[in-house]
Amino acid sequence: MALLEIDKLEKSFGGVHAIQDLSFAVSPGSVHSVIGPNGAGKTTLFNLITGLYTPTSGRILLDGRDVGGMPSHRLAAMGMSRTFQNLQVCMNMSAVENVMMGRHLHLNGRILPSLFRLPAVVRGDRACRERSLELMEFVGIQRYADAHASAMPYGALKRLEIARALAAEPRLLLLDEPAAGLNANETAEIDELIKKVADSGVTVVLVEHDMKLVMNISDHILVLDYGKKLAEGDAATVRHNPDVISAYLGAA
Ligand SMILES: Nc1ncnc2c1ncn2[C@@H]1O[C@H](COP(=O)(O)OP(=O)(O)OP(=O)(O)O)[C@@H](O)[C@H]1O
Ligand SMILES: [Mg+2]
Structure with missing residues (x-):
């Protein structure tokens, strides 16, 4: 099918x-x-x-x-996951945070507890960050992990979009x-x-x-x-x- x-x-x-x-x-x-x-x-x-x-x-x-x-x-x-013709990167966040945002689908329903920083959420965040860093390596932009998105060259931002889309594990x-x-x-x-x-x-x-x-x-x-x-x-x-x-x- x-x-x-x-x-x-x-x-x-x-x-x-x-x-x-x-x-x-x-x-x-x-x-x-x-x-x-x-x-x-x-x-x-x-x-x-x-x-x-x-x-x-x-x-x-x-x-x-x-x-x-x-x-x-x-x-x-x-x-299902996608990238956009015009970059949809959050310029006021770091590169890895942008990827983590894409991953948040996997941490479904945890918005409220995350406000209280429950230990499970912190653990979840750590796993989320690790997977996001792996994806940055996969797309070849690991050197920008903690860079501010606004400081990244355009070519790296195009890859960052792909990493963020992959973070939802489509x-x-x-x-x-x-x-x-x-x-x-x-x-x-x-x-x-x-x-x-x-x-x-x-x-x-x-x-x-x-x-x-x-x-x-x-x-x-x-x-x-x-x-x-x-x-x-x-x-x-x-x-x-x-x-x-x-x-x-x-x-x-
Ligand atoms: N939200 C909308 N409201 C009105 N017209 C729209 C809307 N979205 C797309 N269109 C129209 O639909 C047609 C197709 O546009 P679309 O953006 O899908 O083309 P495209 O193939 O992606 O073009 P490009 O290669 O330039 O990105 C165009 O005539 C466009 O003006
Ligand atoms: Mg188009």
Whole structure:
């Protein structure tokens, strides 16, 4: 069974049909990319999948269960996590604290006791900090553990977002333009990191404009144009599709 299945999904904003009659499936363990020109509906699709938007119609199935319109925190508890196209890092916190925030889903329902610093919570916090430091090492930013987020270079902040998303221990990770604004070397490193994430057993859905990265790491590519599916398949299939060449690669 597909881990994630999108079935005849539609999303309109007034007269703008951001997603139209979209169906596709994401197999567990795969890297599934979504590409398309600016405004094609990629981020809207992520916002629908992660519960920030409610579908106008159609279904979003996680493990066969319709989760369309379910609140984000419940989806997170079911194993869904994401990064954002525009950095959503708390600049007034340290790097490790940002990762710990992502982990707080695992310390569910402990907000009140944590106010009183109960011993169990302190122990929990220590475990949380240790796991967060491990994740910072995993994404290659351990040297920034106690750095203030505002003092970190942009490339490290992009990785910090990934560490924070991984801190929720997701089964499904949605990455919205993880290589945006990075140079060629940094992009190659993100390429390696996404492969490492996938190898660790996390299914990845990737939105990215960097074609080299997409072609290199995707098991499956879905091409969106004006909210509709233009093509899908493996890298070779998509790369040679004439509609894709004219609508997307040609436009770029
Ligand atoms: N909250 C919203 N209200 C109204 N229109 C919206 C909203 N969110 C997205 N849209 C519209 O939906 C369309 C798709 O936008 P979206 O941000 O999903 O594109 P995208 O593929 O992520 O583009 P980019 O590559 O530039 O990030 C655009 O026309 C956009 O203006
Ligand atoms: Mg976008």
